[in-house]
Amino acid sequence: MGVVTENVSVKPTMDELVARAAAMLPWLREQADAVEAARSVPPETIQAFREAGFFKILQPAAWGGYEMNPEAFYRVLMELGRGCPSSAWNLMILGIHQWEFGKLDPRAGDELWAEDQEILVASSYAPCGKVRKVNGGWMLSGTWPTSSGSDHCEGGAFLGARVFDDDGNMLDHRSFLVRREDYELIDDWYVVGLAGTGSKTLRVKGEVFVPDHRSHSIVDYTMGYGPLTYRLPFNQVFFGAVSSVVVGFANGMVDLFVEHMKPRQNVFVGGPVAAQNPFVQEKLGNAVLLIRSARARILQCIHESTMYAERNQPVPLDLRVHYFLDIQGVAKDCFTAGHMMFKKSSARGVFNSNPLQRQLRALLVAANHITQNEDDTSALLGGYLLGQGVPPCVFELPQAN
Incomplete structure (x- = not known):
């Protein structure tokens, strides 16, 4: 079952990570048909990716990650995609969010990874929701399609919504981190390809509050003051x-x-x-x-x-x-x-x-x-x-x- 690596808490090189991905290819190819039939990547595969350190590649060091340049993540994906497309797609989606926390107020990462630094987050950035500004945060509602790998995510989901002024002019397209208990999943992923990604529809329960520190602009390019990769x-x-x-x-x-x-x-x-x-x-x-x-x-x-x-x-x-x-x-x-x-x-x-x-x-x-x-x-x-x-x-x- 996958490739279990040792000492993954020690930061590996990019070449070591790519080699781990390449070593998984026979196993991933062998299970690819079963993944498609199940319409979901099995937990064992997600765990194998954890043990290989793949979810740590872009995670900030403050929360146990390797804080590497995106090139390392890209090269791993280029390998894994050769084996099981759905499994590689899940890693891509669930592994890119760790980088996003480098763009957020550190309080968001502190809250998510306070007790478990391996918790994963889903997403659907399409601006399908409605949002309004309130004191200290935002009120968000709506339904978002195609949230890949969402069954594996106890940490919630990044959801996209556009912000408008009173005259209907668009001001921003923002990402909002919503808690897992604030939404439900709808199993409607019946598709021609990438069927194993489990990209279910996500529906927020009513209207939920998202504090300012759990939101950022997707449009506004800010450098911040963090490590190089998050600039x-x-x-x-x-x-x-x-x-x-x-x-x-x-x-x-x-x-x-x-x-x-x-x-x-x-x-x-x-x-x-x-x-x-x-x-x-x-x-x-x-x-x-x-x-x-x-x-x-x-x-x-x-x-x-x-x-x-x-x-x-x-x-x-x-x-x-x-x-x-x-x-x-x-x-x-x-x-x-x-x-x-x-x-x-x-x-x-x-x-x-x-x-x-x-x-x-x-x-x-x-x-x-x-x-x-x-x-x-x-x-x-x-x-x-x-x-x-x-x-x-x-x-x-x-x-x-």
Whole structure:
């Protein structure tokens, strides 16, 4: 059952964490079908990720974490996504929230991890709820879809809502940390791919109070005074995590495609074996090019951003606008690569018993995630380069009149 590591309280290197993830791949691939059938990642897998130290990668040191650069988390996701897409997706969602606590008032982390520093938090950042400001905090209500891995989260959930003024003008898009006892889960996750993520709908019970120290702006990019890793933009770090696990899904298809094609014989008389077929070779080569290019963009974005954080400087808006598309275009490239390989698998690829189609369905669903919206983001970058500025409440709060 997974890979149990020793001395995970000692901060590992990034390479050690990636090696732990790679060692889990055979086990994750073996259980991937069962995870999809159960529509939920088993607790044993979440525990294996804990024992490997994966949930500590982005957790602040003040609460027992490794406080590492997001690159370490990204590289682990790129490995795990090759094995079981749903399990890797759960780690991505439930592991990115530890970084978010570095953006919050420290009282939020003190409250959550006072007795148990391994408690996990769910999320649904879509602005589906209603919120109003009150003395000392906010009153929040509503229903949020697709809260991945929420069954594993005793610590509550980060929920998104937009703030408006009395005239209906949008002022902010904020994240609110709601206690577990304040919401219920609705089991409605019946989907074509990533079925094992358990991404249930979350409904707040009535209207609940969220104190100011358990909320932050998703839009307003503030540096704060904490360690380097928490000086990075929220959207870039979160979106980059989604894109990283998508790269893992695509590389998982490469693994399976190579395994599938090496021994395969061509059914047509006189034709070459599949591995000698130039069209099979071409599709594989170009698929790998797309995947590696997407992976390189993610890592370049985080490397460049980190250089600014090291100088205690904000990442310039000009770069953030470019990074937005660099990261959101990942699923398009990876799905294109996956479909190229799937097409060459011919009839064998369509059977449920063939794991190629599981990886492709994961890519299909991930490409629909809001963080992979390359169409709107392409127009946003184009408009910016043509001198049209950027829409309010995407990168910055609206300017006060």
